[in-house]
Amino acid sequence: MKDEVAYLGPRGTFTHEATKALFPEEGFVYTPCDSIPDVLTAVGKDQFSYGVVPIENAIEGSVTLTLDWLIHHVQVPISGELIYPIAQHLMIHPLHKDLPLAKVERVLSHPQAVAQCRGYLRDHLPNARITYVDSTADAARKIRDQGSKPWVAIGPFMAHQLYGLHVVAESIQDYPHNFTRFIVVGREWAHPRAPKEHDKTSLLISLPSDYPGALHRVLQSFAKGTINLSRIESRPTKKKLGTYHFLIDTEIKGDHPSLHKALTDVASWGCHVRQLGSYPCYHYQNIKEIEVDKGSSEAYNRR
Amino acid sequence: MKDEVAYLGPRGTFTHEATKALFPEEGFVYTPCDSIPDVLTAVGKDQFSYGVVPIENAIEGSVTLTLDWLIHHVQVPISGELIYPIAQHLMIHPLHKDLPLAKVERVLSHPQAVAQCRGYLRDHLPNARITYVDSTADAARKIRDQGSKPWVAIGPFMAHQLYGLHVVAESIQDYPHNFTRFIVVGREWAHPRAPKEHDKTSLLISLPSDYPGALHRVLQSFAKGTINLSRIESRPTKKKLGTYHFLIDTEIKGDHPSLHKALTDVASWGCHVRQLGSYPCYHYQNIKEIEVDKGSSEAYNRR
Incomplete structure (x- = not known):
């Protein structure tokens, strides 16, 4: 057993x-x-x-x-x-895998994950709206379920595997030694x-x-x-x-x-x-x- | 000045x-x-x-x-x-000031205030639904705005003054020396x-x-x-x-x-x-x- x-x-x-x-x-x-x-x-x-x-x-x-x-x-x-x-990755629905970052409308993640990637978000997604959800996995699940929307999630590598998302950028956290x-x-x-x-x-x-x-x-x-x-x-x-x-x-x-x-x-x-x-x-x-x-x-x- | x-x-x-x-x-x-x-x-x-x-x-x-x-x-x-x-008070819209606690359907407050009153809620409002809001003042404001609902807020004395609510019970926090x-x-x-x-x-x-x-x-x-x-x-x-x-x-x-x-x-x-x-x-x-x-x-x- x-x-x-x-x-x-x-x-x-x-x-x-x-x-x-x-x-x-x-x-x-x-x-x-x-x-x-x-x-x-x-x-x-x-x-x-x-x-x-x-x-x-x-x-x-x-x-x-x-x-x-x-x-x-x-x-x-x-x-x-x-x-x-702790490495945070930017993930998108496979339908949008070639979408330029400038066209991303919304970023979903847990408040702590967002806080860890402030610098990246400011430099690469300054106009995207941030939406806080209960967990990084929850963010990934929502991206999978809302396939038509130009949205991204921030979360661990495993979330991308579990929900079949495309990784747009790896290790986007501000502090490299987290x-x-x-x-x-x-x-x-x-x-x-x-x-x-x-x-x-x-x-x-x-x-x-x-x-x-x-x-x-x-x-x-x-x-x-x-x-x-x-x-x-x-x-x-x-x-x-x-x-x-x-x-x-x-x-x-x-x-x-x-x-x-x-x-x-x-x-x-x-x-x-x-x-x-x-x-x-x-x-x-x-x-x-x-x-x-x-x-x-x-x-x-x-x- | x-x-x-x-x-x-x-x-x-x-x-x-x-x-x-x-x-x-x-x-x-x-x-x-x-x-x-x-x-x-x-x-x-x-x-x-x-x-x-x-x-x-x-x-x-x-x-x-x-x-x-x-x-x-x-x-x-x-x-x-x-x-x-830190004294937490239970507050209700004046329209409902004589409502028995058993008829209260929902409790609104900040997660930390709710956590401080767990014992009271378990003993007096076991069936009410908890709804978390951004601050204790926000809870009081929502109670004022939704006068028809049998809801209560948990918060400081000042919130009751500011939003004209009726205090149902004073100092309901579990730890007396907070x-x-x-x-x-x-x-x-x-x-x-x-x-x-x-x-x-x-x-x-x-x-x-x-x-x-x-x-x-x-x-x-x-x-x-x-x-x-x-x-x-x-x-x-x-x-x-x-x-x-x-x-x-x-x-x-x-x-x-x-x-x-x-x-x-x-x-x-x-x-x-x-x-x-x-x-x-x-x-x-x-x-x-x-x-x-x-x-x-x-x-x-x-x-």
């Missing part, structure tokens, strides 16, 4: 692409869910073995909905991570073929009070053990303005003696520590190389 | 309420703007003396659009702060009547590289000077995933010798430091008391 993977849908989005890269199709069944809370809750209730959601984008920053659900609503461990390149970190939640996990980059442990640390210098003391405990922190992010406790939980990512395994020592230190003066997961991290580049060697799907070959 | 204040519109929102509390009407003219970037850019170009935008909510966390514009796009100083209570921090940007500023809570200096610190423990060293510099930090927040540099600017709020004046010493220390090992502003902080409670003493507007008396 194949393991089931829930992901933030709909089909044809970057999360769908990331899910395919993380879980090779021959061993897994994918199910799109309507929202990030839906994915996390369903995996928490054991309705799926794994879930895939975005947690951070290089331009936009944290996906706070993911962080807040992991902190406040579910107890499901993070079991893997993928750093995935990446999104996706996490796997649920059971223990490792990519069956690709080599991992490193291990990571994510921690949620709640300070005992508005203790001056408390965060400094937490960081001191990590520095003493020469534990590298790759990220620190504050989120409101939702109880009182100015009180925060800290999410800290460490580049070390969860059962490492140095981490144990640092956390014992931190807990000894009243901090509450919760381990959100200890897991392997992957970069899409490494997965792609493995899959291309195997002569796998078109999506991989194109990248 | 009255000074001009730009604020995040439309009229009848929490930002409008906060603007009225910060700038007494007799001395200032208010102008609503369409977006946070619009307010900050207009003040940066000296088209207005002051601007008011939200920067953090106790439940939702940072308003990242405000942070990112202050970091990347404008050089306008923060010159004041107001902590303002506050939003609003900032004033532009010229040097102090409330003409109310006492300030304390001074604050906001700093943007960019680490020289992914130097392990760099943030720890920054915090150490502050701890040595016993400077209290009220907040620390990371935002992506937008250049490379995993690289961040840190926004640090200190409870000290910008020209204090201890702060000068700490910042010299931080800069000496390669950090870039930018002062985003040094300014007085107010709590709405204190402004309200002053205004009620003066027998000021109905909005104040009602609270």
Whole structure:
């Protein structure tokens, strides 16, 4: 029986692409869910073995909905991570594949995708009207359904495949180094073929009070053990303005003696520590190389 | 001549309420703007003396659009702060003021306001359909315009005044201690009547590289000077995933010798430091008391 993977849908989005890269199709069944809370809750209730959601984008920053659900609503461990390149493509109905850009009347996409391509749109489609839709996949679907209109969509490569559109221009995003970190939640996990980059442990640390210098003391405990922190992010406790939980990512395994020592230190003066997961991290580049060697799907070959 | 204040519109929102509390009407003219970037850019170009935008909510966390514009796009100083209570009210057209809640067919509001009242809606209006609109003021306006429909809006007290609606239920938000921090940007500023809570200096610190423990060293510099930090927040540099600017709020004046010493220390090992502003902080409670003493507007008396 194949393991089931829930992901933030709909089909044809970057999360769908990331899910395919993380879980090779021959061993897994994918199910799109309507929202990030839906994915996390369903995996928490054991309705799926794994879930895939975005947690951070290089331009936009944290996906706070993911962080807040992991902190406040579910107890499901993070079991893997993928750093995935975000490339936006301009797509048109095949009927219009030779249409000059100047004749395009409307651009459809998700607000975030449009924001990532502002420079391109200003230079190449200054007169087209922007219409915001719920997802990049939704934009592609609408273009397919409205074949007669001189409209374009912005979205991931997979959307063009899924909805049979023609790619007018590739990688039109303004920032060339845009990446999104996706996490796997649920059971223990490792990519069956690709080599991992490193291990990571994510921690949620709640300070005992508005203790001056408390965060400094937490960081001191990590520095003493020469534990590298790759990220620190504050989120409101939702109880009182100015009180925060800290999410800290460490580049070390969860059962490492140095981490144990640092956390014992931190807990000894009243901090509450919760381990959100200890897991392997992957970069899409490494997965792609493995899959291309195997002569796998078109999506991989194109990248 | 009255000074001009730009604020995040439309009229009848929490930002409008906060603007009225910060700038007494007799001395200032208010102008609503369409977006946070619009307010900050207009003040940066000296088209207005002051601007008011939200920067953090106790439940939702940072308003990242405000942070990112202050970091990347404008050089306008923060010159004041107001902590303002967020109370959501249920409002109906006066024609329907005696309608039982069970007969309400639709609830209109901004997604964030709806999210803040989930518990109330589940308990009192389980069968009403939710319709999302652009702002709480927009919801109130639509209720006024569609007098014949058994619909309600969720929004601030001011929206009910502005659109002549009847308040069905007050303070229906799930979290009783919900506050939003609003900032004033532009010229040097102090409330003409109310006492300030304390001074604050906001700093943007960019680490020289992914130097392990760099943030720890920054915090150490502050701890040595016993400077209290009220907040620390990371935002992506937008250049490379995993690289961040840190926004640090200190409870000290910008020209204090201890702060000068700490910042010299931080800069000496390669950090870039930018002062985003040094300014007085107010709590709405204190402004309200002053205004009620003066027998000021109905909005104040009602609270």
